[in-house]
Amino acid sequence: MVESPATAPTLRRAALAFIFVTVTLDIVAFGIIIPVLPMLIKQMAGGESTAAAHWVGIISTIFAIVQLVCTPIQGALSDRYGRRKVILLSNLGLGLDFFLMAVVNSLPMLVVARIISGMTSASFSTANAYIADITPPEKRAATYGKLGASFGIGFVLGPAMGGFLGEIDLRLPFWVAGGLALANFAYGYFILPESLPPERRTRHLDIRNANPLGSLMLLRRYPQVFSLATVMFLSQLAHYVLNTTFVLYVDYRYGWGPQAVGFTLGLVGICNGIVQAILVGKIVQRFGERRALLAGLLFGVVGFAWQGLAATGWIALFAIPFLALWGFVNPATQALVTRQVDPHEQGRLQGALASLVSLAGVIGPELYTQTFAWGIGKDNSWHLPGAAFLLAALLLGIGAVIAHRATRTGTVASAASHQA
Known part of the structure; x- marks a missing residue:
């Protein structure tokens, strides 16, 4: 696909529609694993609740720390090379990482998978920057509100789907989450235009x-x-x-x-x-x-x-x-x-x-x-x-x-x- 700035009204509407879809699907993908990730950790910890709680705390904290370090890098990359590339790489990375979580059989490998997830989950912050690129200032609050609605939809659908799929197989939600993320990548690759033209990008990656x-x-x-x-x-x-x-x-x-x-x-x-x-x-x-x-x-x-x-x-x-x-x-x-x-x-x-x-x-x-x-x-x-x-x-x-x-x-x- 040839990249072009999402400035025309038709492109802007199509781009916003994609951003809402990508955020909804990403939240659904994250929500799917909410009911089953602690149970998977407990299974890997030998079924012992105290050990499981300990590992849940460790994994949650590591994930947050990785995001703390990596999100500024992702933001700087999107300022230098454009939003589209970062969003697509994020979706691709998340999809592959969900598949990795579906097959790992040890807690250290699950920690590695969550580190990768923290490094690649850039779509939310970059989506906010994308909206700022293509939306007039007076309309941004309403647009961000609609983006928040995407979060709400995702958090309603995701955990419900995860609970249902987890009853079938504890690892099935991870496969479905990975499939959603990769489908999002494919959709964006063919549909999503670039929102940040070259003349508005930073000249150097600081x-x-x-x-x-x-x-x-x-x-x-x-x-x-x-x-x-x-x-x-x-x-x-x-x-x-x-x-x-x-x-x-x-x-x-x-x-x-x-x-x-x-x-x-x-x-x-x-x-x-x-x-x-x-x-x-x-x-x-x-x-x-x-x-x-x-x-x-x-x-x-x-x-x-x-x-x-x-x-x-x-x-x-x-x-x-x-x-x-x-x-x-x-x-x-x-x-x-x-x-x-x-x-x-x-x-x-x-x-x-x-x-x-x-x-x-x-x-x-x-x-x-x-x-x-x-x-x-x-x-x-x-x-x-x-x-x-x-x-x-x-x-x-x-x-x-x-x-x-x-x-x-x-x-x-x-x-x-x-x-x-």
Whole structure:
């Protein structure tokens, strides 16, 4: 396929459609293995739960660290050589890696496979840069909201498919995930145009800045971006309370089993999809990105505090709409920060933001599991099972204060003003 910039309206629509499809398929592929990866690890650990938990922690942390290191490199590569190549290589690498996970028979080899997965999973951050390339600034929040809806769809379909396929064979979900990723690669190879023309690319690959520390230095060059990136980090760190302690918490406090948890997560995915696909664009258009961001953070504070204090499972369900409305935060933040950074640095920007997400993934699991353990500890004078959720609410409250200060009238600058 001959590469051409995705600037014409028809090409832009086709390119956006592909980006939404590729993100959805990638999330489905990742979601498919969620229900079975811990079971595969337990199987390799000899069926011993304590050893399995130990290895799950090790593998999760290694994966997050690899992403922390590699996402800035991927962003810099996309700024230098174009988004299309990085997205396609990511899909190809993920497909082959899922196949590797389907056949390995030892925990060290599974660690190697997850390292490769962390190195190649660039499609999400590069997809964000792609959208910034081809979408006018005033439409970016709505477009990022639709991208968030793709995440929601993927997280509804993926785990459900993984649970069904895992009942047939524990390794079947990995084969299906690999097939989806490779099908995505083939589709993109023939369909996806390049979004970053040669004249807008960086002239040299500055590998010295393509690392987490160099990424933070890029953010420091744009003061508002640095503050908003801090807000995004706090929001992502808050999100990890759901990944790490939700199942343990609802089992301990409400006695929910797998079926109740599955129903609840499906409801969460549906509510998130509605907010991202329908409400984000309308709210931003009417009230602006700043108000959408601040409202999203406050909704998140209420949602997590509600979840942490709810005495019964039925009451806890009413936290879901507030947590779904928290979904305003990411698209509004993305729209604000992409306005501030030069076009040829959008890939590095997304790599830097993805590094912060990975850093949250390194910190979050230990932070929330220990907080949860403290809250229910027998030696603790406070019996507070929802302590981890209250901590997440506090982090979002701090983020709201930072966002309010960073986006006050007179503090917003554009990339053009930085160039002047």
